[in-house]
Amino acid sequence: MTGRDDAPAGMLATTVRRLLADRCPVETVRASRDRWSSELWDLLERQGLTRAGVAETRGGAGGTLEDAATIVRVCGRSAAPLPIAETSLLAAPLLAAASLDAPPGPLSLSLDASALLRYRRADGEVLVDGTLATVPYGRVASGVAALAVDASGGAPLVVLLDSSRCEVTARTSSAGEPRDSLSCSATPVLLAAPCPEGIDAHWVRRRLTLGRALLIAGAVERVVEMGVAYVQQREQFGRPLSRFQVIQHALVQAMEEVAAAQAAVDVAVGAFVGGDAGLEQTTAAVAKLRAGRAAMRCARAVHQMHGALGVTEEHSLHLFTARLASWRRECGDEGELAMELGRSAIAAGAADLWPSITRTLS
Amino acid sequence: MMIMNAELPSTAAALRSEVRAFVAEELAARRFTPRCDSWLSGHDPAFSRRLAERGWIGMTWPRELGGHGRSALERFVVVEELLAAGAPVAAHWIADRQTGPGLLKYGTPALQQRFLPAIARAECFFAIGMSEPDSGSDLSSIRTVARRSGDGWVLDGTKVWTSHAHLCHHAVVLARTSPASQRHEGLSQLIVDLQAPGVAIRPIRHMSGEAHFSEVHFDSVRVPADMLLGVEGNGWKQVTDELAFERSGPERFLSTFPLLAALVEEAGRSDDDRVAEVVGEAVAELVTLRRLSIGVAVALQEGRDPAVDAAVVKDLGTRFEGDLVEAVARVAGAAAASPDAPLWTLLAGAAMSAPNFTLRGGTNEILRGVVARHMGLR
Numbered sequence: 001m002t003g004r005d006d007a008p009a010g011m012l013a014t015t016v017r018r019l020l021a022d023r024c025p026v027e028t029v030r031a032s033r034d035r036w037s038s039e040l041w042d043l044l045e046r047q048g049l050t051r052a053g054v055a056e057t058r059g060g061a062g063g064t065l066e067d068a069a070t071i072v073r074v075c076g077r078s079a080a081p082l083p084i085a086e087t088s089l090l091a092a093p094l095l096a097a098a099s100l101d102a103p104p105g106p107l108s109l110s111l112d113a114s115a116l117l118r119y120r121r122a123d124g125e126v127l128v129d130g131t132l133a134t135v136p137y138g139r140v141a142s143g144v145a146a147l148a149v150d151a152s153g154g155a156p157l158v159v160l161l162d163s164s165r166c167e168v169t170a171r172t173s174s175a176g177e178p179r180d181s182l183s184c185s186a187t188p189v190l191l192a193a194p195c196p197e198g199i200d201a202h203w204v205r206r207r208l209t210l211g212r213a214l215l216i217a218g219a220v221e222r223v224v225e226m227g228v229a230y231v232q233q234r235e236q237f238g239r240p241l242s243r244f245q246v247i248q249h250a251l252v253q254a255m256e257e258v259a260a261a262q263a264a265v266d267v268a269v270g271a272f273v274g275g276d277a278g279l280e281q282t283t284a285a286v287a288k289l290r291a292g293r294a295a296m297r298c299a300r301a302v303h304q305m306h307g308a309l310g311v312t313e314e315h316s317l318h319l320f321t322a323r324l325a326s327w328r329r330e331c332g333d334e335g336e337l338a339m340e341l342g343r344s345a346i347a348a349g350a351a352d353l354w355p356s357i358t359r360t361l362s
Numbered sequence: 363m364m365i366m367n368a369e370l371p372s373t374a375a376a377l378r379s380e381v382r383a384f385v386a387e388e389l390a391a392r393r394f395t396p397r398c399d400s401w402l403s404g405h406d407p408a409f410s411r412r413l414a415e416r417g418w419i420g421m422t423w424p425r426e427l428g429g430h431g432r433s434a435l436e437r438f439v440v441v442e443e444l445l446a447a448g449a450p451v452a453a454h455w456i457a458d459r460q461t462g463p464g465l466l467k468y469g470t471p472a473l474q475q476r477f478l479p480a481i482a483r484a485e486c487f488f489a490i491g492m493s494e495p496d497s498g499s500d501l502s503s504i505r506t507v508a509r510r511s512g513d514g515w516v517l518d519g520t521k522v523w524t525s526h527a528h529l530c531h532h533a534v535v536l537a538r539t540s541p542a543s544q545r546h547e548g549l550s551q552l553i554v555d556l557q558a559p560g561v562a563i564r565p566i567r568h569m570s571g572e573a574h575f576s577e578v579h580f581d582s583v584r585v586p587a588d589m590l591l592g593v594e595g596n597g598w599k600q601v602t603d604e605l606a607f608e609r610s611g612p613e614r615f616l617s618t619f620p621l622l623a624a625l626v627e628e629a630g631r632s633d634d635d636r637v638a639e640v641v642g643e644a645v646a647e648l649v650t651l652r653r654l655s656i657g658v659a660v661a662l663q664e665g666r667d668p669a670v671d672a673a674v675v676k677d678l679g680t681r682f683e684g685d686l687v688e689a690v691a692r693v694a695g696a697a698a699a700s701p702d703a704p705l706w707t708l709l710a711g712a713a714m715s716a717p718n719f720t721l722r723g724g725t726n727e728i729l730r731g732v733v734a735r736h737m738g739l740r
Contacts, residue, residue: 228737248734249727255737256674263653264646266368286646339635342642350627353645354446354619358378360649361656362370 009070016049016071020078026316032081033176036140041082041106050084050106051092058096059104065089069214069269073262076218079323081177083108083137085211090204091145091160098158098193105142107160108135111330113205117184119148119157119192126192128159131183134330138180139168143190147201158199160191173330175322198277206280208331210268213287216327217261220291220298223320224254227302247305254301257294264290267360282344283360285337292334295324368656374439381443384416388449396448396620396704398712401613402722403574404450405526410484413444413451419458420482423466428479434663438656442612448620452526452574457481457488460607461534464551468592468600473553477532490608491521491535491554491578492601498523499728501536502545502598508537508552508585515539517554517583523722527576528563530556534604535580536597549597553589554580570714602669609723610658610672615651615679617719618686621712622648624705625690628697637697640689647682651675670736673729680719680726687712 024040031037044050053068054060068088075084083106091107110132117130128148135144143160161182169181228251231241241247268287271279299321303310310317328334345353388394388409397404413419421437423429444451462481465474480486497504506519517537524533533554540548556563560583565573592600622644629637654675661668690709698705720726734740 228739231739242739245731248739249730251737251739252730252733253677255733256678259654259671259674260650260678263657264650267649267653283649285642286649289643289646290650335639338642338646339638340642341645342638342640345641345645346626346629346638349630350623353623353626354443357645357648357652358442361368361653362375362378 009066012067013070013074016074017077019043019047020074020080024078024080026079026319029079029081029319030316033172036137037081038140040080044082044084045104050082050087052088054088054092054096058099059102060092060096065093065272066269069210069265069272072211072214073218073265076215077222079219079222079319082106083141085215086136089207089211089214091143093207094145094158094199094204095160095191097196097199099196100158100160100191100193102160103142103190106137106140107143107145108137108141109145109204110135111179111208113201113208113331115146116156116201117146117148117159119150119159119189125188126157126159127186127188128161128184129186131181132161133181134171134179135163135182136180137178138163138182139170139178144182147195147204148189148192156195156200157192158195159189161187162190173326175326177323177326202277202281205331206277206284207272209284209288209337210265210272210280212327212331213261213265213268213284213291216288216291216295216324217258217265219320219324219327220261220294221258223298223302223317223324224251224258226317226320227251227254227298227305230302231305241305250301250305254298257297261291261294271360279359282341282356285332285341286360288332289334289337289341292328295328299324368653368660370439370656371433371435373436377436377439378443380416381418381440384412385443385447385449388412389447394448394450396623396708397450398448398620398708399617399715400448400620401445401451401455401617402525403452403572403715404448405452405529405574406450407453407484407487407529409450410454413454414482414484419454419484420462420478423462423478423482427466427474428482429462430482434659435656438612438659442616442652442655445613445616446619446623448623453487453529454481454484456490456525457486459611460490460604461488463607464534464591464600464604467603468551468596470588472588473591477553486532487526487530489524489527489530489533489556489576489578491524491533493523494520495522495577499725501601502549504536504538504549506535506537506580507541508539508550509541510539511584514587514589515552515585517552517560517580517585519580521578521580522566522575524563524576524578525574527556527578528565532556533578534591536601539594539597543595546598548595549601550594551591551597551600552585553591554583554585555589558583558585560584568714569717570711605724606667606669606672607662609676609729610655610662610668612652612655614676614723615648615655615682617715618683618712619648621690621705621708622686624703624708625694625697628694628699628703628705631699632697634693634696637693640693644686644689647686651679651682654678670733673724673732676723677726677729677733683719684716687716 048061051060052063053065087107095102111134117128166182264287268283271283417430420429421432508515539550560581562579566575658668
């Protein structure tokens with residue numbers, strides 16, 4: 001699509017894209033299965049890219065939620081092996097909202113929005129019990145955020161855990177990304193504060209959904225670019241694959257899916273900037289649904305173009321398509337998201353159907 | 363790859379409320395029944411005049427020429443509201459959407475004065491004279507010719523798929539005006555009075571039984587010199603510009619919205635997960651397509667060429683329109699208890715129209731070629 005790269009989001013995206021093209025090549029992604037890319041994280045942190053949207057007074061980098069979203073999407077485009085969504089869209093703003101000063105470094109939290117720890121107070125400390133599963137990069141995080149409730153089921157706390165004080169079980173997703181389990185048993189937390197107004201498991205869930213949608217929207221763009229590059233250089237029957245109309249049309253349709261994914265996340269980011277919880281919920285679901293569908297179609301088309309070469313471990317296509325498949329399954333099953341959207345529309349009635357759509361961008 | 367920024371103007375909310383109030387009034391007075399494809403088959407000159415009275419035709423044209431000096435995005439708001447409501451906008455649709463902009467860009471002051479105010483008042487309707495029996499996707503192969511005769515031309519040839527030609531006053535006809543020219547060269551656009559001697563209009567019956575398409579035969583039709591639109595020989599460029607307007611609107615994904623609304627209306631009574639899933643998927647697609655379409659309107663407003671992005675919206679949108687018909691057909695039985703429910707009529711109608719969605723306004727396969735070229739693949 002013809003773009004507006006002079007717009008602020010365009011300039012930030014271009015800057016981050018160049019940075020990652022240089023410092024996060026596919027070799028870094030490949031190596032991340034066995035090592036944590038601490039230099040890459042430190043570089044992004046020094047550039048103020050890991051805590052965008054959180055006030056500097058709260059340990060953030062300043063900037064807006066829109067900035068954070070742009071950075072997450074561009075990180076998805078490079079399959080950057082970092083908990084960027086978890087830090088900038090979730091843990092950092094969560095702690096800031098609770099007036100807590102988060103330590104520097106990578107932060108994380110469970111991808112299961114309903115995960116809750118149990119807490120009690122003892123000797124002026126807050127101690128937690130429970131298990132947090134699917135924590136991206138939990139083993140290297142400088143802090144893992146969570147919500148915790150006490151035995152009386154009263155108002156929850158926002159807590160930050162030191163993973164070195166938990167029992168960490170290293171696990172990886174099918175795409176080779178760390179999704180660790182942290183078990184706590186009377187574990188003292190690093191930080192704790194009451195949950196502020198508006199922060200709850202729903203808040204977490206909406207942002208987790210948005211984060212995945214952004215990563216997917218970034219990665220599908222990269223996958224289609226790889227498809228375009230491949231068909232322009234691979235020759236069969238005496239000419240590049242790109243000369244065959246069927247290939248051209250397949251790539252066009254894949255590019256259309258990229259445009260759709262980006263449009264859907266763009267609407268969601270706009271809604272999150274606006275701050276209406278209902279709109280955030282709807283548009284996050286739309287974004288993840290649509291980006292997920294785009295991921296399926298793009299991966300299928302681009303793998304088809306690459307032939308058998310594209311499914312080898314040696315080729316880099318799987319680094320992106322395996323992540324797409326994995327991210328689609330995280331933070332919101334697509335069938336459930338569709339049903340929730342549908343039930344909500346049906347309950348609101350036919351007269352509100354069109355207005356509910358125009359409210360997403362008005 | 364960045365998509366265009368999409369923001370609606372601050373006037374949008376108030377304008378949207380106005381249109382909704384108007385639509386509600388019209389529905390309450392039973393002045394129209396919501397239907398799919400209303401921009402094509404909902405021909406209602408009286409409705410068009412009521413829109414004109416409110417300043418909703420010719421919205422973006424200069425006031426001196428009968429327009430209302432409003433922005434492309436404001437027009438978008440009005441148009442999407444009317445289409446979502448399934449309102450009968452077909453009579454003025456082509457004149458408003460593309461003939462007017464064509465006249466503004468290429469018309470002489472005399473032509474502008476003659477036609478624009480009348481179009482904006484919904485008193486003058488236009489048809490498109492491009493496709494021919496032997497020239498569809500391959501438009502530059504047209505054989506309609508206009509030979510110089512005295513001060514003007516004599517037009518011979520046949521145009522086809524002309525919507526509502528029998529109800530229109532004029533057509534903008536693409537004709538070959540340079541005798542020996544080939545393909546894109548030597549083409550011109552002529553404004554032809556459809557009441558002129560030598561014009562014969564034959565309706566083409568659609569498989570749905572409707573007959574809004576026509577074949578228009580020109581047999582030595584005299585066209586005065588001052589009815590040339592733009593520059594002689596510049597027809598291809600002018601038509602390309604016009605097509606950008608034709609392909610850029612929200613009708614490219616909203617044609618079947620009334621069907622979805624009817625499903626939701628019925629679904630409240632059942633509690634079927636399958637229906638919910640269909641509705642949810644459709645809502646996600648609609649939000650997405652609308653965002654893309656607004657991006658195209660922004661490009662138009664800023665004077666940028668939206669052709670590639672419009673092609674993307676058209677391909678995605680028209681496939682969605684067809685997919686929606688399929689999806690609704692699968693679950694309609696679970697939703698609609700009554701055989702009298704409007705859902706059934708809308709579904710039957712939409713199923714008949716469905717093959718056309720991906721053909722009209724530029725066959726999707728051709729549009730994919732446009733995008734492929736832009737991507738550097740051709």
